[in-house]
Amino acid sequence: MLEQLTPILASKKALVGLGIVLFWVLAASIGPFLVPHDPLHQNPDAINSGPSAKHWLGTDDVGRDLLARIIYGARRTLILAPLSVLIALMIGATLGLVGGYFGGTVDELVMRLLDAFMAIPTVLLYLIIISSLGASALNVVLAVAIGGVPGIARLVRGLTLDIRTREYVSAAKLRGEGALYIMFLEILPNARGPIMVDAMLRVGYAVFAIGTLGYLGLGLPPPLPDWGNMVQRAHAFIFSNAWGVLWPALAISSFVVGLNLFVDGWQQINRRYRG
Amino acid sequence: MNSKLTDRPNETPVLEIQHLAITYETLKGNIPAVQDVSFAIGRGETLGIVGESGCGKSSVAFGIVDFLGRNGKITGGSIRFKGQELRGMPARELRQLCGSQISMVYQDPMQALNPALRVGDQLMEVLIDHQEAAKEEAREESVSMLRQVHMPDPEQVMERFPHQLSGGQQQRALIAMALLNRPALLIADEPTTALDVTVEATVLDLFDELSQEFETATMYISHDMGVIARVADRVGVLYAGEIVELAPVRDIFLNPVHPYTQALIRCVPQLGESKETCCLQPIRGRVPSPKALPEGCFFAPRCDYARNACQRDHPLLRTINRGSLVRCHYAEDIVGGVCQRTREADLNLSPQETREDAEVIFQTRGAKTYYEQEAQSLLGMLGLGEKNYVKALDGVDLEVKKGNTLGIVGESGCGKSTLAKTIVGLESLREGQIKFLDYDLSETVEDRDLELIREIQMVFQNPDSTLNPSYKVGRQIGRPLTRFGSVKPSEAEQGVKRLLHAVRLDESYANRYPRQLSGGEKQRVAVARALATRPSMLVCDEPVSSLDVSVQAAVLNLLLDLQEETQTTMLFIAHDLSVVRYFSDSVAVMYLGKLCEVGPADAIYAPPYHPYTEGLLSAVPTPNPSLEQKRIRVTGEVPSALNPPQGCRFHTRCPRKIGAICEEQEPPAVHAGNTHTIYCHIPLQELREVEPVLTQIDADRKFAADTQD
Numbered sequence: 001m002l003e004q005l006t007p008i009l010a011s012k013k014a015l016v017g018l019g020i021v022l023f024w025v026l027a028a029s030i031g032p033f034l035v036p037h038d039p040l041h042q043n044p045d046a047i048n049s050g051p052s053a054k055h056w057l058g059t060d061d062v063g064r065d066l067l068a069r070i071i072y073g074a075r076r077t078l079i080l081a082p083l084s085v086l087i088a089l090m091i092g093a094t095l096g097l098v099g100g101y102f103g104g105t106v107d108e109l110v111m112r113l114l115d116a117f118m119a120i121p122t123v124l125l126y127l128i129i130i131s132s133l134g135a136s137a138l139n140v141v142l143a144v145a146i147g148g149v150p151g152i153a154r155l156v157r158g159l160t161l162d163i164r165t166r167e168y169v170s171a172a173k174l175r176g177e178g179a180l181y182i183m184f185l186e187i188l189p190n191a192r193g194p195i196m197v198d199a200m201l202r203v204g205y206a207v208f209a210i211g212t213l214g215y216l217g218l219g220l221p222p223p224l225p226d227w228g229n230m231v232q233r234a235h236a237f238i239f240s241n242a243w244g245v246l247w248p249a250l251a252i253s254s255f256v257v258g259l260n261l262f263v264d265g266w267q268q269i270n271r272r273y274r275g
Numbered sequence: 276m277n278s279k280l281t282d283r284p285n286e287t288p289v290l291e292i293q294h295l296a297i298t299y300e301t302l303k304g305n306i307p308a309v310q311d312v313s314f315a316i317g318r319g320e321t322l323g324i325v326g327e328s329g330c331g332k333s334s335v336a337f338g339i340v341d342f343l344g345r346n347g348k349i350t351g352g353s354i355r356f357k358g359q360e361l362r363g364m365p366a367r368e369l370r371q372l373c374g375s376q377i378s379m380v381y382q383d384p385m386q387a388l389n390p391a392l393r394v395g396d397q398l399m400e401v402l403i404d405h406q407e408a409a410k411e412e413a414r415e416e417s418v419s420m421l422r423q424v425h426m427p428d429p430e431q432v433m434e435r436f437p438h439q440l441s442g443g444q445q446q447r448a449l450i451a452m453a454l455l456n457r458p459a460l461l462i463a464d465e466p467t468t469a470l471d472v473t474v475e476a477t478v479l480d481l482f483d484e485l486s487q488e489f490e491t492a493t494m495y496i497s498h499d500m501g502v503i504a505r506v507a508d509r510v511g512v513l514y515a516g517e518i519v520e521l522a523p524v525r526d527i528f529l530n531p532v533h534p535y536t537q538a539l540i541r542c543v544p545q546l547g548e549s550k551e552t553c554c555l556q557p558i559r560g561r562v563p564s565p566k567a568l569p570e571g572c573f574f575a576p577r578c579d580y581a582r583n584a585c586q587r588d589h590p591l592l593r594t595i596n597r598g599s600l601v602r603c604h605y606a607e608d609i610v611g612g613v614c615q616r617t618r619e620a621d622l623n624l625s626p627q628e629t630r631e632d633a634e635v636i637f638q639t640r641g642a643k644t645y646y647e648q649e650a651q652s653l654l655g656m657l658g659l660g661e662k663n664y665v666k667a668l669d670g671v672d673l674e675v676k677k678g679n680t681l682g683i684v685g686e687s688g689c690g691k692s693t694l695a696k697t698i699v700g701l702e703s704l705r706e707g708q709i710k711f712l713d714y715d716l717s718e719t720v721e722d723r724d725l726e727l728i729r730e731i732q733m734v735f736q737n738p739d740s741t742l743n744p745s746y747k748v749g750r751q752i753g754r755p756l757t758r759f760g761s762v763k764p765s766e767a768e769q770g771v772k773r774l775l776h777a778v779r780l781d782e783s784y785a786n787r788y789p790r791q792l793s794g795g796e797k798q799r800v801a802v803a804r805a806l807a808t809r810p811s812m813l814v815c816d817e818p819v820s821s822l823d824v825s826v827q828a829a830v831l832n833l834l835l836d837l838q839e840e841t842q843t844t845m846l847f848i849a850h851d852l853s854v855v856r857y858f859s860d861s862v863a864v865m866y867l868g869k870l871c872e873v874g875p876a877d878a879i880y881a882p883p884y885h886p887y888t889e890g891l892l893s894a895v896p897t898p899n900p901s902l903e904q905k906r907i908r909v910t911g912e913v914p915s916a917l918n919p920p921q922g923c924r925f926h927t928r929c930p931r932k933i934g935a936i937c938e939e940q941e942p943p944a945v946h947a948g949n950t951h952t953i954y955c956h957i958p959l960q961e962l963r964e965v966e967p968v969l970t971q972i973d974a975d976r977k978f979a980a981d982t983q984d
Contacts, residue, residue, distance in 0.1 A: 010302070167740045167741045168740060171735065173701065173721070174701070174728065174731075174733055175754065175755050175758055175759075175808075176720065176723070176728045176758070186743060189746075192745075
């Protein structure tokens, strides 16, 4: 494990990215105990106010403290985004492995199924899923997951097509290993590098996606805060109180940038070490 | 091939390198790839640089042409080209010089040619850029050069793209490109390694011819001693970034002085030697990593002659006798003990007779495996229209007795790998029969019984991809042990230790990952893994081709020992005729999916020969100075297996073709001995009268004759 951490420590970019991500993780876990205000408490005297001594980041259109909402929102986002990527990974990797390993008709079927999903514009896909399943945290996660499945499946399929030509896969066949064993225990562990890198990036996309869903009003039901619906509500008041939009937007971007920096730096170091 | 440098001692050598040192900067520190290399090459002379992987030979070549990459730097010494110092020259000037007076021929021709440009354009570009020639002139020159490299149909070839040429033709095109500017210096970095033996022979002949005609100074890099013996006038042996011996080619092979040179020659099977009469002596230990070089002499830890001074003081390169330089403290004391091959004392082989009397456990009759070609036409895509097949294996009859080794040899496209895969079940047999013990091997491995699967195992070619990089070695050896239920999971650890010992690896290897092992060690683990199920038959698909020669010897010895202990029958596939002869009891020679000749190993290597076998044997470059080799050249390239020639497959290239019968009828199986079969139309009596390809002679006479050419 330690050996795998050294690349991270060697890259400044990766460290910065990791720092940002860890900051938010910390904020989400400890923040709620430190923040003085209740994110749901509406204060009619302080509507749409900017940063002040009492409300460090200001308040939203019904007087709720923005700082508290950001921190509680962080919790939702940081749990739901990775969860949706995890689900997408499980489904996508399986589809990709099956298609890549068996080839032929099976591969065609899987690919065309994915093509069908990819042909539908993402937002429309979300609309269809949420409107039929209803708006809840779980359904949001499912919608974002399904949106991510085709991309992951393609990646894994490509990797599988390459790895299955390796001699250790032939050696496994010569032990009479079944297809499941070969796919998940011989091929998948050797594809984990690119898959993990892709997954990290997808967490960023998932944050945006959840935010978008929130923005469209399809996201997590109110009054619980999440960064996306914060932007949606505050957007109407953007000319009088830009802070309401700014803080959640900054939160989303910084988290995504942090993830990307981390992944980028890590990849760079890995490549240099190999060469 | 005389040493022209000594003929013209006052002429400035074309290339003179003194104490060259090259270092690569990496994240993990600086790696001194080249420590101290000095040599000079005169006009018309060929210097062979020989060494194993990691010795720095390619670095030297790249260093000369300033192609070391971003992190490589020349940290010491001087490179003089025709008296001019190249180090410190401004990049632009250097590039000009490199383009016009120094040329390089690389190992992989497909990678060195631009796939998007026509061959003609690439050739003409050389002249247009450097000599500012007009297009027409450039074209004429190029065609004439292609003719000089014996390229068939030069005008046609000018219009083709690289992928439309075969490997041998691509390499000729590259050589033509390299010589267009009449360079004073030609650097060849293993140019024939990727080519088939028969093609290699013709390309080596070409190098000979051209270096004489154009008087180019050539630096020829190779790991193959035989090739070096053929092309070089003088030889430099490289070890751990230093030259350890530099001598005329005759001295290197007749009287090698440095222990490493001796060891290299001792561990390579010479064409004609067999396991009954000879012992390969691998070099113990590993090549030292450039970051952790030993104190004193770099070779001392592996040297049989090492004494105290060797571990303390680093020896310098010094003159021994006229023309020879050696880097060894005790060079004078070392008498040439080169070709002292010990007898079977080391190997304890069971006598040949018991092997011959064993029962036949493996047999094929008319085995055919075809690969379906992807549909080319619209009709084909819909499943209609004619199907085209690559006839990789087209009717093969073989037999192997228990405890014996059948060697299968042939060039690319002959079907040997397909045969291996069909036997093992990775490909499906289309027609014919393969019998093994009581089993019928017509199904693919997915449909076979577990019992059968454990009886046949395989050792693969590429040590880097034969082990799963994500799991420890112990787990990978343990898996076949537990999978077939022969060992309980609690006893697996013991079983793994036992297997590691059997392949002469320490128990600690069980906890290592494949990336921590060297190529030879990985291949041993692969052997251990294959033997875990105690198979009755082991199929080895070119198991030593990717390994250095010193490691090759160790793995071959290991396989021989294991066969002796376990009486496993082996199928040994290789393209190296010397290795196959050494290792096998019987040999099958294949060409384009069919057999040419099958029989006991000593019968194959002596007349009567199939013409193809004869061509193969005379093409193999052999470094044995006491062996005279006939010069029969098989011209042309291997035809496509999609549309193999009618009648005898070999007739398009056969130097002994007798006429129309060869084009029309398939050759019959002619029995030249009780197990020796030749598939040829030429009457057996005529074949018996052919002179042997290899004859023992007095070595001095051979070199004297060569220098007179």
